[in-house]
Amino acid sequence: MQASFELPAQSNASLRSDFLSENPEAEISRPSRRLWARTGQGPGAPHAPLVYARSATGRRSAYFRTVARLFGARRARLRDLFLSRAPVLFLAADETFLLYVLTGLLRALTGRRTTGLLLRPMPLTASARWPHRWKRAVLARLKRYRLVQTLTVLPFSVFPAFSSIADGWIHDFELWDLTEEERAAVNLLRDTRRPGERAVLTAIGGQSVQKGFDLFADAYARSGRLRLRYQFIACGKVATAAAEHAEVLREAGGVTVDRVVSDAELLGAYAASDAVWCHYPRTGDHASGILGRAAQLGIPVVVRQGSLAHRLCVCENLLHVAATAEGIAERLSGPLPPRDEARGRVCAARFAEQSEARLRAALGLAEIRVSADG
Numbered sequence: 001m002q003a004s005f006e007l008p009a010q011s012n013a014s015l016r017s018d019f020l021s022e023n024p025e026a027e028i029s030r031p032s033r034r035l036w037a038r039t040g041q042g043p044g045a046p047h048a049p050l051v052y053a054r055s056a057t058g059r060r061s062a063y064f065r066t067v068a069r070l071f072g073a074r075r076a077r078l079r080d081l082f083l084s085r086a087p088v089l090f091l092a093a094d095e096t097f098l099l100y101v102l103t104g105l106l107r108a109l110t111g112r113r114t115t116g117l118l119l120r121p122m123p124l125t126a127s128a129r130w131p132h133r134w135k136r137a138v139l140a141r142l143k144r145y146r147l148v149q150t151l152t153v154l155p156f157s158v159f160p161a162f163s164s165i166a167d168g169w170i171h172d173f174e175l176w177d178l179t180e181e182e183r184a185a186v187n188l189l190r191d192t193r194r195p196g197e198r199a200v201l202t203a204i205g206g207q208s209v210q211k212g213f214d215l216f217a218d219a220y221a222r223s224g225r226l227r228l229r230y231q232f233i234a235c236g237k238v239a240t241a242a243a244e245h246a247e248v249l250r251e252a253g254g255v256t257v258d259r260v261v262s263d264a265e266l267l268g269a270y271a272a273s274d275a276v277w278c279h280y281p282r283t284g285d286h287a288s289g290i291l292g293r294a295a296q297l298g299i300p301v302v303v304r305q306g307s308l309a310h311r312l313c314v315c316e317n318l319l320h321v322a323a324t325a326e327g328i329a330e331r332l333s334g335p336l337p338p339r340d341e342a343r344g345r346v347c348a349a350r351f352a353e354q355s356e357a358r359l360r361a362a363l364g365l366a367e368i369r370v371s372a373d374g
Contacts, residue, residue, distance in 0.1 A: 049363050050076035050084055053091040059119075059174065059289050063091050066177045070356055071365060082106060087363040090116040093150065094124060097135055104148035113147050115362040118166060120286040121152040122308060125161045139165040149362040153287045158311045168362065170355035174292035176348040182267060186297055187341065189271035198231045199336060201302065203277040204269050207246065207256075208239040210284045212304070215325055216277055217249035223329035227253055230332065235269040236261055275300045275321065275336055278309050279328065285309070295319070298344030300337040302328075316347065 051073045053060045067073040067089065081088055081103045088107065093100040093116025104114040118124065123132050124139065142148055143166075152162045153172040162169065207213040213234065220232045232254040238246045246256050261269070270276070276294040278301040285307050294301050300319035303309040313320035319340060323331035359365075 047086050048072040048074055049087045049089050049365070050074055050080050051089045051091060052076040052078075052081060052096075054096050060091050062177065062289070063117075063173050066173045067091075067359075070359070071363070085112055087113040087115065087365070089359075089363060090114070092117060092119050094118050094120055094135075097138075101138055101142060104142065104145065108145045108147040111147065113149070113362075113364045115149045115151065115359075117170075118150060118152045121154065121162050121165065122159065122286060124165055125159065136165055143167055151358065151362060154308060154312065155315060157315045158308055168358055170358050171351040172287040172289065172292050173355075174287075174289035175295055176292075176351035176355060178293065178296045178348065183297070183341075183345070185264075186267050186271045189268050193272055196231065198229060199274040200272055201230050201232050201275045201277060201332070202269050202273040203232075203234045203236070204266065204273075204290050205236045206239065207234050207236050207258075208242050209245075210281070212277065212279045212281055212284065213238070213242050214245045215279060215281075215328065217245040217252075217254065219328045220254050221248045221252035225333050226329050231255065233257070233269070233272075235265070270294065270297055270299060273299055274339065275302055277302050279304045279323065279325075280307065280309065281325075282307075291318075296344050296348040298340040298342065300339070302332070316351075318347065319343070 049067065049071050051064055051067055052075075053064070056064070064073070064075065073089065076084070076088060081099075088103065090096060090100045090103075100114075100116045104116070107114045123129075124135050127133070139150060142150060149168065150166045152166045152169045154162065155169050155171070156163050156166075203211070203213060203216050205211070216232065216234065220226050220230070226232070232249060232252075233256075234246065234249060234254065235257045237260050238256065238258045246258060250256055257265075270293060273294075276290060276299055278288055278291040278294070280288070281304070285304075288309060291301050291303070291309055291312075295316075295318045298319065300321060301309070301313065302321045302323065303313060305322040305324050310320070310322045312318065313322070319337045321331060321336065
């Protein structure tokens with residue numbers, strides 16, 4: 001069954017969501033502006049950090065908005081990387097690897113700071129392929145330069161070998177970036193929804209084999225127990241290669257919202273969910289914004305047993321259900337952890353405090369010493 005989520009228009013009135021404006025200055029609170037006035041770190045300030053990414057798609061725009069809100073960061077042009085004295089943050093250093101390394105080394109020679117985030121550190125750490133081995137060696141040598149700081153967006157406790165290629169870590173921004181307006185919108189939609197007899201398990205965002213959509217659809221179609229207990233909903237554009245699986249899901253009674261969904265609809269999907277699908281195969285085993293938003297809202301996530309997502313949930317005590325691909329139906333037949341909005345809020349606050357301190361230290365915005373293990 002194909003469907004669309006129709007949400008109250010007012011739920012979109014004051015949200016700062018992943019897909020909203022490209023003008024982060026308009027989204028900054030007055031207290032932040034007063035802080036910038038005292039520190040000189042507001043938008044356009046000479047020492048406000050510069051942020052570089054090859055593109056502004058997907059999570060990068062959400063990342064930039066968070067850094068702009070925290071530090072008054074500005075987007076960097078290519079020439080700014082070499083000419084500006086302000087600290088530079090690469091939002092996805094693994095995607096522009098050579099540029100990041102060259103920029104970091106040249107800026108270090110003139111006493112300027114460069115920080116890079118590794119969004120997918122696992123291949124760089126563990127892959128036996130020659131390109132990854134070469135990059136691994138370069139990152140290990142780069143750790144000798146104090147003014148170049150490489151950070152992963154997964155804690156070292158999730159995979160200790162990350163410390164061999166990075167100086168430290170932060171939590172993925174999408175584990176701690178929700179605003180109070182967004183939380184209020186989700187809670188309002190949650191309170192006003194009409195719950196059915198079955199629990200709702202939702203796959204959110206673009207649907208593809210890399211996000212385990214084939215398993216999501218096939219498990220539902222093959223298990224009568226799952227269909228009796230759950231309503232499976234796929235909320236997001238289905239990749240062409242996964243269209244057959246979408247048809248399987250619909251024929252089994254599942255729901256697909258096969259289009260690019262709006263920011264309000266995404267919040268509505270979280271509000272309607274009793275659990276969120278994050279059971280991704282090895283090709284999708286990296287930091288996940290879908291998992292992060294669910295964790296912030298205290299919604300349990302379904303993860304692949306042994307994956308980085310599973311390890312993160314265990315290390316950070318996030319609500320989750322872990323299962324193998326073969327055992328997904330049996331595992332979901334058991335009880336789900338209940339939603340716990342208060343727990344999600346506490347976790348997000350802790351992640352924000354840790355991550356902001358680490359970023360400030362890496363960018364040289366404050367003399368803050370933070371242990372890479374704490």
